[in-house]
Amino acid sequence: MSRHYAVFGHPVAHSLSPRIHAAFGRQTSIPIDYRAIDVEPGQFTHALMDFVASGGAGANVTLPLKQAAFTLCDDLTERARRAGAVNTLVRNGDTWHGDNTDGVGLVRDLTERHALDLRARRTLLIGAGGAARGVAPALLDAGIGDLFIVNRTPERTDQLADALAEPDRVHPRYLGDLQALGEFDLILNATSAARDGSHVPAMPRAIVGRRCAAVDLNYGEAAIPFLAWARAAGCHDVVDGLGMLVEQAAESFARWHGVRPETDAVYAMLNSNHDALVTAD
Incomplete structure (x- = not known):
């Protein structure tokens, strides 16, 4: 089964994360399957289960789900534990490992x-x-x-x-x-x-x-x-x-793929279209 990645949020159609991770994939020659999944807080657990069943291996989490993601993790980095919130999920066997790269x-x-x-x-x-x-x-x-x-x-x-x-x-x-x-x-x-x-x-x-x-x-x-x-x-x-969005995404990418991409070119690409941007992850 192929490995899938996603960003979960509500709303999330605005998210630049799919563009950012696609750019990181081109830069590192790593094939990337990354999409945005809109899910209301009450459906988050079920949406994650469906995501895993389809080959989900890692995910970003944006508003308003970061504290909910924290509660679903069996293992946490120290920075996620201190934050009490998770924005990066890594599938570890049958459990979720949680990090916070913000x-x-x-x-x-x-x-x-x-x-x-x-x-x-x-x-x-x-x-x-x-x-x-x-x-x-x-x-x-x-x-x-x-x-x-x-x-x-x-x-x-x-x-x-x-x-x-x-x-x-x-x-x-x-x-x-x-x-x-x-x-x-x-x-x-x-x-x-x-x-x-x-x-x-x-x-x-x-x-x-x-x-x-x-x-x-x-x-x-x-x-x-x-x-x-x-x-x-x-x-x-x-x-x-x-810039924070790009840098936290690079940290998540490194957690999933074992290589940290360069960020300046991706930031410059997005910044050149700054007027079209909508909101934050």
């Missing part, structure tokens, strides 16, 4: 492609769902300073802060606290607000420090509202999630 993808994009020094940056993370969980541990490992987390649902903020288990560096706060939190050197939007049709939380300009970098984990149209605010607020650097 964080390493983000850090690699910011430090290598955009030449940002993350060390000691006072950081604000907006959101506490699967995307935020995926990147928070890697940001801490990259040496950021204090990490403040805000989210519309305070309980999820507290849960993420507890999971990170670094009370001296990680501080859960409420959205209403933003005005009083002072300036930040790094602000990340890890919400799916623009994609869901809701609004990115209102943020005061007072939180923007002199060397502040603003990063949206979304790309394309879904990143426009936050990045527009960041430019208007005077952020020194403004970065969307396209």
Whole structure:
């Protein structure tokens, strides 16, 4: 039976992952069978079973399924365990091995492609769902300073802060606290607000420090509202999630095929069509 790969999400028709993995396959001369599978959260387990029955060997997982994927794995990498969310599944016999490549993808994009020094940056993370969980541990490992987390649902903020288990560096706060939190050197939007049709939380300009970098984990149209605010607020650097998407995909590809592809050419190809991009994985 041939080996199949896929990205699961809801919605997922927008996903660039099939294009990215096809490009990686051409680059490495590895035949790739990779497609997008739209599945609602309640049907995810059954969809994975059908995928395995048809020869599924590995998968990416995007919103809103990353935490559900975590619960379905019998074995997890340390970074997935810390995140409490999985974006990369590897079939291991009769079980799933779970990894999370989001964080390493983000850090690699910011430090290598955009030449940002993350060390000691006072950081604000907006959101506490699967995307935020995926990147928070890697940001801490990259040496950021204090990490403040805000989210519309305070309980999820507290849960993420507890999971990170670094009370001296990680501080859960409420959205209403933003005005009083002072300036930040790094602000990340890890919400799916623009994609869901809701609004990115209102943020005061007072939180923007002199060397502040603003990063949206979304790309394309879904990143426009936050990045527009960041430019208007005077952020020194403004970065969307396209590079992170390519880098996390390369890490997943390496897990499945044993070789890590080069990413710059693929990023350049996608970036040249930036206006046609829709949203984030």
